[in-house]
Amino acid sequence: MIPEITITCRNERIFINNITVEQYKKYAVLMERNGSERITDALFFNKRIIQEIFGNMMSLEELGEMDVIEFLTAAKGIHFIMQNIISDALMKIVETEPVEKEESAFDEYDKENGYEDEEQEEQNIWKICGDIIDRVTKIAIRLMRESYGQCMKENIIELLEYLKFELETVNENI
Secondary structure: OOOOEEEEOOEEEEEOOEEEHHHHHHHHHHHOOOOOOOOEEEEEOOOHHHHHHHOOOHHHHHHHHHHHHHHHHHHHHHHHHHHHHHHHHHHHHOOOOOOOOOOOOHHHHHHHHHOOOOOOOOOOOHHHHHHHHHHHHHHHHHHOOHHHHHHHHHHHHHHHHHHHHHHHHHOOOO
């Protein structure tokens, strides 16, 4: 169950209590692009995230005129839902053990001769989440025999719970 988030725009209370696959995917893309340390960039991306989650019902200008406390509360609520509820459910489906990299006798040689970067670029967690949701979408399309558009409109928590159930019971009727 996703907690309800409300905001006031144009003297009207707008709420959400459901996140679709499409909304989560857009959130992951925006979070992946948001690599800046500047506060103005963070505010811009939070405005864009609120726009996407609330179905583009308000402009960036309207969001800029909102009460700051209400804006930050809504943004914080969205981040909590996406990172603590949905990403957690997503990771439970793929439950993988972390892979430890073993040292090799040739590691130092490879670094010295330019075969390997000394600091391997750490992958963005939101890129990984986006890739996982793409794979989940492909599986859901095959399993549920829905179109891509229908799958994007599905409640993401319900879809993830259904896929987890299907994966856990895949060998029961064989």
